[in-house]
Amino acid sequence: MALFERMSSFYHNQFKHFARRVQKLPVFCKLVLSAVLLFYISLIVLAIVFRPARIAQFLYDLAQRISSHPAGWILLVLMITAVSCPPMIGHTFMLEICGFAYGIRGFWVAAAGSLFGSAFVLVVLRYMFSERVREWSSKNKRWQALETVINAKGLPLIVLIRWSSFPPWPYSNMLFSSIQAVSLFQFMLATICIFPRFLLYVFVGSRLASLSDGKQRHEMDTQTKVINSLFVVGGLSIGVLAGYIVYTLMEREMRGVSPEVEQLAEEAIEEADEGAPLLDNFSSDSVRV
Template sequence: MLVALTSGARFVKGLLQSASSRYQKLSLIGKALIWFILFFYLCSAAFIVVVTPARIAQFTYDFAQDIRHLSYGYTILIIIMIAVSFPPFIGHTTLLNLFGFTYGLRGFFPAAFGSLAGSAIVFVTLRIMFSKRLRSWTSTNEKWQALEAVIRSRGMPLIILIRVSSFPPWAWSNSLFASIAPVSLFQFFMATWFTLPKVMVYVFVGSRIARLSDGEQRNHMDTQTKIVNGLLVVGGISISVLASSLVYHLMQKEIKRLHDSPSERDELAAEALEAAEEAPLLGSDSLSSP
């Protein structure tokens, strides 16, 4: 338990350091956008307090039921899932919760399909669109050449470890792998399968939240049932956090091992992993023409 808490603390510290570093690199417009987003979230929090969480939860539940009763409801959510798999969009985790919120545990199958299909489509699209730029960039970047060499030699275990890591986020992880030439579509697709347990957890959490969001269902629940459902939600989130912390810890061990290696190639590869935002498809101008 202590190891898990320590890993969790390191995970949070790493995220904060990464966020601070990225913020300092932003332009004035970028920093203004960050503050606008924070202001938006503060306004959203105030809105929730004024309207009350119960009314918002009921509205969300009713809307989810409207989607559920549509014959093409699955299709709508899958299309949105594919869209948010492209950088710079976010919302993959929220959509996984929405699948569970709308369809219960049955939502796992369309959520898994949308995740697999979306990541594969992003991978192929970015590879085709930026192939010339990718070759040009990697030919002049020693760190990225070293990372490609290490991935080529380590193969699937390292690819899977990077893929299931919580950093970078889903859409940016798709872009990162599209930037690494030695990673084939088949390898990337197979590694993505290892993220499905996490998909299942988020869908499960969404399904439990749905039961607590509907006033009619809540009224028919006794106190013990409400507590059990609440504990299941907290437990699901805790499992996800602990799993992410463990993977992050393993990822840091791999980077440290590369740093400690006498090979200069491994050292450069570790630096490339630590600075993944330098990837040719992850930079601020990544969506500009090649």
């Protein structure tokens, strides 16, 4: 019960933090965010109008067409690469689609796409924005503090940040692209360390696939449907629990330096959700040191 209360408090605090961030955004950014929110609300309304079962069947049929094509896995790898680039979203969804298309074997497609996509983002963003990053980080105390902590803690902290749900996948790629202290080898190794999380999402997708296909669903007995549904709910619950545990471990791992540096480093990770330093303009609160 205490764990549930701590998790509720954690996600509640994350929501309040997001709300505060939104309030500080310029009017144009608020309009863009409102448009995105309206888009997702429209998707939910369409899902209700056209019924979730029909949408699930459409996704299942689409996934089967992909898996039946010899180059289907290449298409999925390219799509995973695309959603690995900030500010795109949908990485978890694409991993579940791998489960839709190939069952548990889709893990290899999900792993290859995620590994290639993250490496692509790191190399391209460092090549394109290296000068901007150096100029930006030299003025930003938060980013300097984060680099200090990562230099001190090394690979274990990098792995925990990769495991954490905050920042989301594409912004995590962007975050490490902007930290020169993180080598490509360390970044790839940390990405490989989170393959179990990818396997969980693919497994959830494979269970959802059997429930999404009308023919398979009608042939299932009630017990099988309940078991598959429990697998899906259990998998999602494990993902939420793991996200909380890993974030807590990440905060604990960041300790051991001065409190001021630790606080600034945590703020830098939160700042990554906004696209700094590669996607935003130079922050108005950046401070020369």
